[in-house]
Amino acid sequence: MRQLTDTEIRTRIAKKVAELLPDGGFVNLGVGIPTQAVNYLSPAKKLYIQTENGMLGVGPAPKTEADIVPNLINASRQPITETPGCCYFDSATSFAMIRSGRMDATVIGAIQVSERGDLANWALPGKGVLGPGGAMDLVVGVKDVIVATQHVANNGKHKLVENCTVPITGLEVVNTLVTEFAVFKFINKEMILVEHSSDVTLDDIKAMTSAKYTVANDVKAWEVD
Amino acid sequence: MAKILSPEEAVKLISSDSSIMIGGFGNIGNPKKMIDLIADTELKNLTIIANDLGTPNVGLGRLVRNRQIKQAIGSYFTYNTEAAELYFEGKLNLKMMPQGTFAESIRAGGCGIGGFYTRVGVGSDVTEGAETKEINGRKYVFVEPLKADFAILRARKADRLGNLVYERTARNFNPIMATAAKFTIVEVDEIVEPGTLSPEEIVTPFIYVDVIVPVGRGE
DSSP states (O other), X not given: OOOOOHHXXXXXXXXXXXXHSOTTOEEEEOTTHHHHHGGGOOTTOOOEEXXXXXXXXXXXXXXXXXXXXXXXXXXXXXXXEEEEEEEEOOHHHHHHHHHTTOOOEEEEOOSEEETTOOEEOSOOTTSOOOOOTTHHHHHHHOSEEEEEOOSBXXXXXXXXXXXXXXXXXBSSOOSEEEOSSEEEEEETTEEEEEEEETTSOHHHHHHTOOSOOEEEEEEEEEOOO | OOEEOOHHHHHTTXXXXXXXXXXXXTTBSSOHHHHHHHHTSOOOSEEEXXXXXOBXXXXXXXXXXXXXXXXXXXXXXXXXXXXXXXXXXXXXXXXXXXXXXXXXXXXHHHTTOOOEEEOTTTTSGGGTTOOEEEETTEEEEEXXXXXXXXXXXXXXXXXXTOOXXXXXXXXXXXXXXXXXXXXXXXXXXXXXXXXXXXXXXXXXXXXXXXXXXXXXXXX
């Protein structure tokens, strides 16, 4: 198992997430890798992207400076564009559609995920993060909460843990967990390994995962470079 | 019918120690001119209810730098690193709420509802101490409504009555805040005659608007 570069890690996760997003689905994407996933969607797949600052039908980032549209940003404050049929609404309406279970998937990052599917993703003590933004609302309301994260932190600390030790975003909220080496599903509070990359063995995964999980009978290996 | 005032006249209506809702998300859809004018006054001890506090010395960041804020209530202050420093030094009181809970508490404040129960934030620090209730076997927390003395907002256009339309994602918190304050001041790109806006396109009905402040497009 060779060391992957940061770009390789991000690309791998983004590709895998793109595969998991439902065709025709209403999807909300967090900052970073989640937004990158859109670049790897198969051309046949159509998503309706929602941004919690009040738009459904988000289009790609403007290609040139001249394409920038006034007063049009996503929740990461990046300029975006419109798609035919897109619509705008206020923040209360936006979170009403999020909380009420109408959104099919959300993709967000993680600091830690516990073996029961608890998610900690908004605050590292003393790190200057002030406020959860929309993450707590998304993880409670959206049908498939997909966490996209590096398997182990850069400092070597495990991110897939028995219990979260940093502030919680939501309890038992994660449905799918994607890392550069593995895909886990959480079903009935149980963490199950369903896929792993072809460059790691089941023992490799075990060694970098403190959370207790079971291995699916039909666990698959996906081919990577 | 709403009063039409200059930004300079409108800012004189605001007093120290008041609570003020400010529209906007990431410096989009915020009343930039009015914020700048407040920053130029001696107004202090303000409770600011806004999603974020802008960026250092920009937008609401100016009120942070001037230390005019007693408490800020919102959902994501991270973009303002100065606010973070003041907070960790114990010099700025911040109340952080999940964004949807923040929005809904403003909505509740504006529609005569005495609060609501939500599953959002259960088990997290931000709902610590909140009353809880089990509904259909799941745990919910109670959230009180949010109201304010003033709402200072931004819209694309107003008619002379005070009906408002917004532009794209600059709508964000503005329509709900318009309903939740005792006195609502709206900065607009332009003012048109009643009947010019289609009744179907009006987002904020004029009953909610007290003062319109024309500032010009992009200002």
